[in-house]
Amino acid sequence: MGENVLDEISHRRYNxxxxxxxxxxPHRTKRPWxxxxxxxxxxxxxxxxxxxxxxxxNKRAQGDANPQYESTFVFVxxxxxxxEEQASYDPDEDNRSLxxxxxxxxxxxxxxxxxxxxxxxxxxxxxxxxxxxxxxxNAWTEIYLMHLSPNSxxxxxxxxxxxxxxxxxxxxxxxxxQYRYMQIFENKGAAMGCSNPHPHxxxxxxxxLPEELTLELEQLKKYRRGHEDRHMLEDYAKMECEKxxxxxxxxxxxxxxxxxxxxxPFETMIISRIHKRALVDLDVEETEQLADAITEITRRYDxxxxxxxxxxxxxxxxxxxxxxEEIESSHIxxxxxxxxxxxATVRKFLVGYxxxxxxxxxxxxxxxxxxxxxxxxxxxxx
Amino acid sequence: MGENVLDEISHRRYNxxxxxxxxxxPHRTKRPWxxxxxxxxxxxxxxxxxxxxxxxxNKRAQGDANPQYESTFVFVxxxxxxxEEQASYDPDEDNRSLxxxxxxxxxxxxxxxxxxxxxxxxxxxxxxxxxxxxxxxNAWTEIYLMHLSPNSxxxxxxxxxxxxxxxxxxxxxxxxxQYRYMQIFENKGAAMGCSNPHPHxxxxxxxxLPEELTLELEQLKKYRRGHEDRHMLEDYAKMECEKxxxxxxxxxxxxxxxxxxxxxPFETMIISRIHKRALVDLDVEETEQLADAITEITRRYDxxxxxxxxxxxxxxxxxxxxxxEEIESSHIxxxxxxxxxxxATVRKFLVGYxxxxxxxxxxxxxxxxxxxxxxxxxxxxx
Ligand SMILES: O=P(O)(O)O[C@H]1O[C@H](CO)[C@@H](O)[C@H](O)[C@H]1O
Ligand SMILES: O=P(O)(O)O[C@H]1O[C@H](CO)[C@@H](O)[C@H](O)[C@H]1O
Numbered sequence: 001m002g003e004n005v006l007d008e009i010s011h012r013r014y015n016x017x018x019x020x021x022x023x024x025x026p027h028r029t030k031r032p033w034x035x036x037x038x039x040x041x042x043x044x045x046x047x048x049x050x051x052x053x054x055x056x057x058n059k060r061a062q063g064d065a066n067p068q069y070e071s072t073f074v075f076v077x078x079x080x081x082x083x084e085e086q087a088s089y090d091p092d093e094d095n096r097s098l099x100x101x102x103x104x105x106x107x108x109x110x111x112x113x114x115x116x117x118x119x120x121x122x123x124x125x126x127x128x129x130x131x132x133x134x135x136x137x138n139a140w141t142e143i144y145l146m147h148l149s150p151n152s153x154x155x156x157x158x159x160x161x162x163x164x165x166x167x168x169x170x171x172x173x174x175x176x177x178q179y180r181y182m183q184i185f186e187n188k189g190a191a192m193g194c195s196n197p198h199p200h201x202x203x204x205x206x207x208x209l210p211e212e213l214t215l216e217l218e219q220l221k222k223y224r225r226g227h228e229d230r231h232m233l234e235d236y237a238k239m240e241c242e243k244x245x246x247x248x249x250x251x252x253x254x255x256x257x258x259x260x261x262x263x264x265p266f267e268t269m270i271i272s273r274i275h276k277r278a279l280v281d282l283d284v285e286e287t288e289q290l291a292d293a294i295t296e297i298t299r300r301y302d303x304x305x306x307x308x309x310x311x312x313x314x315x316x317x318x319x320x321x322x323x324x325e326e327i328e329s330s331h332i333x334x335x336x337x338x339x340x341x342x343x344a345t346v347r348k349f350l351v352g353y354x355x356x357x358x359x360x361x362x363x364x365x366x367x368x369x370x371x372x373x374x375x376x377x378x379x380x381x382x
Numbered sequence: 383m384g385e386n387v388l389d390e391i392s393h394r395r396y397n398x399x400x401x402x403x404x405x406x407x408p409h410r411t412k413r414p415w416x417x418x419x420x421x422x423x424x425x426x427x428x429x430x431x432x433x434x435x436x437x438x439x440n441k442r443a444q445g446d447a448n449p450q451y452e453s454t455f456v457f458v459x460x461x462x463x464x465x466e467e468q469a470s471y472d473p474d475e476d477n478r479s480l481x482x483x484x485x486x487x488x489x490x491x492x493x494x495x496x497x498x499x500x501x502x503x504x505x506x507x508x509x510x511x512x513x514x515x516x517x518x519x520n521a522w523t524e525i526y527l528m529h530l531s532p533n534s535x536x537x538x539x540x541x542x543x544x545x546x547x548x549x550x551x552x553x554x555x556x557x558x559x560q561y562r563y564m565q566i567f568e569n570k571g572a573a574m575g576c577s578n579p580h581p582h583x584x585x586x587x588x589x590x591l592p593e594e595l596t597l598e599l600e601q602l603k604k605y606r607r608g609h610e611d612r613h614m615l616e617d618y619a620k621m622e623c624e625k626x627x628x629x630x631x632x633x634x635x636x637x638x639x640x641x642x643x644x645x646x647p648f649e650t651m652i653i654s655r656i657h658k659r660a661l662v663d664l665d666v667e668e669t670e671q672l673a674d675a676i677t678e679i680t681r682r683y684d685x686x687x688x689x690x691x692x693x694x695x696x697x698x699x700x701x702x703x704x705x706x707e708e709i710e711s712s713h714i715x716x717x718x719x720x721x722x723x724x725x726a727t728v729r730k731f732l733v734g735y736x737x738x739x740x741x742x743x744x745x746x747x748x749x750x751x752x753x754x755x756x757x758x759x760x761x762x763x764x
Contacts, residue, residue, distance in 0.1 A: 089387050357563075
């Protein structure tokens, strides 16, 4: 096989999903660490915090009060990065000037939401059961549906059963225009810039297709064209399930892997094992299996260093609007990018070399997967 | 002009050097911050620390002792990310298998150096005068020269006067093979993963051309082909010097700008105003002007929030080996990526949305440049 030598030597691996490289230096964790220590999050938060703007019943920044919600709750972010209405912008019209080449800008409009996962201030995804995570996935699906273009090939394919009877989003007004993409993500832990521990995700919807999605879509389309219409991530999931060494967990519908090309030490990806374009393509059972996969990976993360494991998580799926080829080439997957490397207090920094030259990692994805495989079972703090 | 409206509205800007986008949300700093606070570095370090492995005379990890150096000092990193010798690797040979598509790896060899800036443990670039920074640039140049391919178009163009009489690198052995690229960089401050405050840079030399350089080179070549052999960064520096609003500092040879497409809040770039391929292309005066520019930007950074301002800094220049087009299209510039946003303790996190979708910034580069312009003068702590 020749693969085991990669546990010992420096090498770079190719990421076919982005078309980029990562440098792997497996021997490098042996170096001593005298640098920054993270503060592991306090494990003793109250179930209700009167000063939290996400707890049920409390007042938010602009004076609105949260309802006494019982499961999830969604609202428009009081400090949205993009807005539905703003002044218009006319770029420099002189096409021959240097400025018209170098000073390119395009306005971006959109809407940002916050979706809480639970009324309890002190719970995280790792604390919730799959049955408690399913309503979160349903809420994401519902919000996506509300923004989906009626012209999308996805729109006609959605079974009526997927439209939830009791709506989470009834309090939201319809978006003013058709947006292009919806990014659902979670920043967990102070080390990942999260400013409120109350469990929540964010949803940023924009008039443009963001950078990372543009890169991935290009690669997904290229693969399909070059491989008789097969889907890259379906082929990849199949190969990983056969090989096994990077698989952390799998059920019938999803597999959790440390991808071959992982950048962050314990980076993982949840991949739908067969081609699904977006959350709305999942049936009731598949949704439960996704909840199961999310439980499995978030618990293992917390168990690994017996801490509230920080990460950023994001769902990549079909755009709200796009060509048929774009929608059909999309394949739902979830990225988890956690910073911790050696312990609850020592993280990996992607800094100088990584920013200037090439992302670099210190343990192999196979080593990371082996560790995560052995952290199964109940949450350490239960 | 239509440019001022960009201070108010969300928009994305194009980075022609990488071919990528950044989302700018100028109104966003208004949101309250209850997240992580950085610990500003202690300003009371001793000039000599007996436990520091970079101070003169001290022992290093593998037992070597540092000489009693007086200016700079270079040695091979005791924990190199890449090495000159390692086991060989034979990838999977079956071209038709899924594994041969997905499990791509190539071995990377190379050498990593550490170069100290000063014998004093408690000084930083901001504390040094241009006359003290010039020997650092000369050392970088000398190390580069030692690794330069004799077949490079650069090799024949170097005036004898640039080969320093008293060599910093005399204690280094020649590299075993011809490497492809040399990345010179500095991580400064615990917030940027620096594990030792003794002022130093790192130099990683590799058999492959790293990701970021590959991206930039592609864009530089494309510009040249499309613009009658003109150089992108020469045109860009010219335009910025004319416009002025993103210029922090300039002298005859260099300009320091907050680039139009900056991602980090106070990101800057030092650009050679005329086309220079690498440090070895600079004459004695230009080298002094570069030292001057480095002094100007690092002092202003420290003055901005009256703190030891963390950053990662990296020099992009011609590869050690490459085609004539690659070498000729290269244009020396230095990136500074500092994380601080609001104060000495509140940084910008490039996390969830930024990792999953698109880099996002909260103030405009024009606003950042205006602040840095007004921080000139002597170092606040002198
Ligand atoms: O080499 P150092 O200073 O020990 O380590 C620092 O810089 C390296 C190069 O950017 C990074 O890979 C490390 O994550 C960082 O902590
Ligand atoms: O939106 P928040 O939680 O206030 O802020 C956090 O997530 C955002 C989206 O990834 C980032 O832009 C911010 O830098 C980060 O602190």
